[in-house]
Amino acid sequence: MTLMENAEALFDAPPPAEQERMVEAILFASAEPLSLAQLGERLPHGSDPGAALELLRERYRGRGVSVARIGPGWALRTAPDLGFLMRREAKETRRLSRAAIETLAIIAYHQPATRAGIEEIRGVSLSRGTIDILLDLEWIQLGRRRETPGRPITFVTTVAFLDHFGLESARDLPGIKELRDAGLLDSTPPPGDAEEDGPEDQDGGIEDMFGDEPE
Amino acid sequence: MTLMENAEALFDAPPPAEQERMVEAILFASAEPLSLAQLGERLPHGSDPGAALELLRERYRGRGVSVARIGPGWALRTAPDLGFLMRREAKETRRLSRAAIETLAIIAYHQPATRAGIEEIRGVSLSRGTIDILLDLEWIQLGRRRETPGRPITFVTTVAFLDHFGLESARDLPGIKELRDAGLLDSTPPPGDAEEDGPEDQDGGIEDMFGDEPE
């Protein structure tokens, strides 16, 4: 940092309480979750979005609205325990077919997941439109092609998926640790006695799967 | 008030702090300002919306968001002095036209693509505005001129394009066969149709025209 920038930071950065107000207003106005980097871009030069956000989270703890972490970002969301009050705001949600729900779960727990992988787990071929519906909801998106013969395309879940289901990250999927420990996220049965608990480290695929930490 | 209602109210009305949380969540989630009467309808029986709102106004005094009176109703608004932070939020979201989406898709799959090439695939001439919108969105940019007579300019997709569509790279776009398998194409190919595989087109002319395949 040059002397100039330093000086600017000294003079310009608003006090922490003011930065907190600013983060509050920015998050309030944004429909989508914002990352710390995005908050930083909007705050005056020299601000510390992380510290401001921390103050804000503390302030909103236990309120009717709270600061929720969604993947790499943050957003204001109403407290889930008050959902019953908001019935009239609730949108009619499209009822998903069983195939679509299972396909979504398989993609979420096994991501990146290929079409063939999904079919193998469900034991039936993926009907037309199932992937289409999930793409349309923006709950899944294309991942990297898998570097296996045929370079099949893969599907991964999106930030909108995390937001919809109130998840901080794909690591927080319900029961994922138990499934992983039981070897049920692997493509083959655990070696040897199936009743034995697989060793912690045999799930390279899963680590790979959630490689990127949020932030 | 009957005895029955009275008793109900005594037992059911949540404590004032809880009513305040409820008003907070309701105002946050509501698409329009709400009057005290409307708040009263949504709160549990026996609540006092006026008192709860007063507590909430007090709490938000001087914050980045405040409780504002709008006509006969109340709404949460960002603090007026922070308006300068919100400029980017004042946006209107509109879906891209079909022509723009198709043009973008052709550029994505066949880049670098010339104007004549796009017109040939879409079978209609390209209006000026379409390319302008895509350039404006920074989803496409000018590529190298093609070394053919007239040295036409070409268009290619940008990193912002990949970001927006959640793609790792343009190479990862699924081919026609994959689209069909995913149910994004409703038609089945006519019998004997050799054109099965994706961005690669059987038609030699097209290949020439577009030079580099996305592969």
Added chain:
Amino acid sequence: MPEAVLDLETQPFDTPPRDQAVEAEMLNVNVDGFEGPLDLLLMLARTQKVDLRKISVLQLAEQYLAFVTEARALRLELAADYLVMAAWLTWLKSRLLLPPPHDDGEPSGDELAARLAFQLERLEAMRRAAAQLMARDRLGRDFFARGMSETVTVRRRTEWTASLADLLRGYARVKTRDEYRPLLVDRSAIFSMDQALERLKALMGAAIEWGQLASFLPEGWTLDPARRRSAIASSFAAALELAKLGQVEIRQEESFAPLYLRAARHDGGGQ
């Protein structure tokens, strides 16, 4: 859909199965209700009332084969994959019952059975996971984003959006437009004689050197084979017409060689 049988959201896998007689009846009635043989196998496995890890695959194979036999006795249509599974299970059964053959390099019956048990367990696990996922508090139903869409209208800016699905569908639409086209003469692929005449006349004014006919084709008509064919045919006809009028000269070295055109020279240099 036979919700009662299949709705796992209300039936975790360690719930004791319902009355077996009722289930047997359901099996008879609901062949179509299963999503393939694996789904049916999972249903049958649950009737064993044990942890899926302790399931008897041999017994399961027998249950399945009995089901298939019964379905056939009732003349129910069974999809081919059910029969493939039946054949495979028959083979698996024999492998489980007979003493293991000398090492033939193939997986043993026990390995195959473990593999099947794993697949069932995994499918069950995914169904439970799906149910748990859908039972979570959800945005727009249990918790909400801000209801109003904007706070300050200082500077209105139009933001265009499109989803990946839109993009893929857009491309799919373009690339398959031909497949949908009703049988009609496609006027857009026809370069008319009048157009060709007009174009050649305009170009010939400046065509002092010999140029290949192909190089006179209009832009946008050279790549698509159908359009190219039409443009060549009409340009050729137009060239003949102009030659007859004495406005162009045409040269061809031999049969099927490229045709060359140039403006007619009135100093007698033509052929």
